[in-house]
Amino acid sequence: MTFTLPHIALIGSGPAALMAVDRLASSSRKLTLTVFEKRAGPAWKLFVAGSSGLNVTNSADLSQFAQQYSGPPSHWSAALKMFSPEDWIRFLETDLDQKTFLGTSGRYFVETMHAAKLVRAWKKRLEEKGVRFAFHHELTGFNPLENGQWSLDFASGLNTNADRVILALGGGSYEPKETPLRWPLVLQEKDLEFTEFSPANAGFHIVWKDGFLKEADGLPLKNVVFSNAKGSRKGDLIVTSYGIEGTPVYTLGEPGPAWLDLKPDLTLTQVISRLTAPRENLSLMRRAQKYLGLNPAALALLFHMAPQSWKMDLQAFAEGIKHFPLDLESPRPLSESISSRGGLSWNNFDEDLQFKKLAGIYAVGEMIDWEAPTGGYLIQGAVTQGAFVAVHVLNSLNEPCQ
Ligand SMILES: Cc1cc2nc3c(=O)[nH]c(=O)nc-3n(C[C@H](O)[C@H](O)[C@H](O)COP(=O)(O)OP(=O)(O)OC[C@H]3O[C@@H](n4cnc5c(N)ncnc54)[C@H](O)[C@@H]3O)c2cc1C
Known part of the structure; x- marks a missing residue:
């Protein structure tokens, strides 16, 4: 031609x-x-x-x-x-x-x-x-x-x-x-x-418990701070059947330990005081729902993925809300x-x-x-x-x- x-x-x-x-x-x-x-x-x-x-x-x-x-x-x-x-x-x-x-x-x-x-x-x-x-x-x-x-x-x-x-x-x-x-x-x-x-910019695999997935699959973890060895980033995440998606993970995701701050606008002391202020006889889970306004996926995370011992221990529970551990396995495929x-x-x-x-x-x-x-x-x-x-x-x- x-x-x-x-x-x-x-x-x-x-x-x-x-x-x-x-x-x-x-x-x-x-x-x-x-x-x-x-x-x-x-x-x-x-x-x-x-x-x-x-x-x-x-x-x-x-x-x-x-x-x-x-x-x-x-x-x-x-x-x-x-x-x-x-x-x-x-x-x-x-x-x-x-x-x-x-x-x-x-x-x-x-x-x-x-x-x-x-x-x-x-x-x-x-x-x-x-x-x-x-x-x-x-x-x-x-x-x-x-x-x-x-x-x-x-x-x-x-x-x-x-x-x-x-x-x-x-x-x-x-x-x-x-x-x-x-x-x-x-x-x-x-x-x-x-x-x-x-x-790159990929979701990550996390092994979730069945009960958590039943409740939270597809739900957003809104306004959380995701942290790992690479740094911290605030944003929304989505719970999926295989793990997690969302900008904070796309930006910082790597295999290994990571943490979520489920209530980044409050300090640990403020979280503790909100959980202890009410005189009602409520479980820590109910208090977190009522007085911290945690969204359903965050509550499900605490309910199903946190160790049982936290739910009886105010300090451990509050620390978990501020520093919830996750284990990122591998990125989703190319x-x-x-x-x-x-x-x-x-x-x-x-x-x-x-x-x-x-x-x-x-x-x-x-x-x-x-x-x-x-x-x-x-x-x-x-x-x-x-x-x-x-x-x-x-x-x-x-x-x-x-
Ligand atoms: C799920 C998803 C969501 C995204 N969301 C966003 C977003 O919201 N914002 C954002 O900025 N970016 C987003 N991106 C990324 C964005 O789409 C890409 O960065 C962008 O399209 C790259 O442009 P490009 O022209 O380099 O390549 P492409 O858009 O990939 O274009 C390459 C083209 O080359 C053609 N091609 C390949 N080989 C040959 C060949 N041998 N001969 C002839 N043609 C060929 C392909 O068919 C393709 O059409 C997203 C990507 C995905 C997958």
Whole structure:
């Protein structure tokens, strides 16, 4: 296939690729732009993310924003300067006509809470700008040509050439039907540094007693402080049949001992005084319910998971409320985690996210070895890198690849 204009091939159609192609399509440079995606439609993982409320970014101060990402701080501060959370919100609101709102937790959500309207509007906008989408095309190999272009092979049998290639193949999480994930094998053939994916932002296994699960499965442990050797974080957790989910665990979770403060707004002394003040002849459990306002999951935890001896001992009971022990076993599998650790090592890239060994090929998004907490940082990281790489690809077109 020959192209009269420079042909930029984007592989993958998640937020990283969509933002990169949007910036390229919106530039004054005339280009042929094709998005190749192995699935039947675009941005599959955004639909998954939207199933629990699409949290697109975070209101954290820009100076703290870059610190949320692993990987070179200089990259993140440069990239976020180029495309900040504010730019992303403006893009969603103005260019895609998707209203957003700021939740109490400092997270921005799209008003519809789902990805469908956003993705539909984005695809339409891109098609109107001349971007071509090629679904059911899974990249299986790529090789350099003598004229400096790349020859791309797809599982569908398609072969095409491109002047620049932006790989945006996503991380290792939530691909239950692909074990092992196929794209790393394609890239490993090129002798690149790759760290195997492992779960990040994942729930953890905890062995619960049956009685506790009967009462608390699916219930929130609201406003608790989760602590372990890595630190402490306040937030909501959800009890599940296999263990526990929620931002504090996603952020700090690791196998080993952990503790919950079930009443973080009160000191131990205040908890004791609330439990002792009433003159009624009530059990400690009833007092905890009546005078501490503990939610049903926290009460069930005390009732079923605490040692019997605590329930007769005011001091031990109060200390348990402030420091309830948990034993985190292992994270949920990669196929269920929100994101992943690992991916293409930063050593593979120059400052523009171009592969040092593969001139003209770039990578963006979660396929690179970076991670960030939940709270909108992941999608923001993907779109920020998409916008960043588009600038460098445009610049590179003025300087032919070696
Ligand atoms: C359950 C869940 C909830 C989440 N919730 C949130 C949230 O609320 N907020 C947030 O910020 N983040 C959230 N995320 C994370 C977020 O979805 C990702 O960080 C983001 O989608 C990464 O974007 P990406 O473009 O790098 O990759 P992806 O969105 O993963 O896109 C990669 C694309 O490449 C395609 N592809 C892969 N290999 C090939 C190939 N060989 N050829 C062609 N195409 C290929 C894939 O099919 C996919 O469409 C959530 C994730 C999950 C799983």
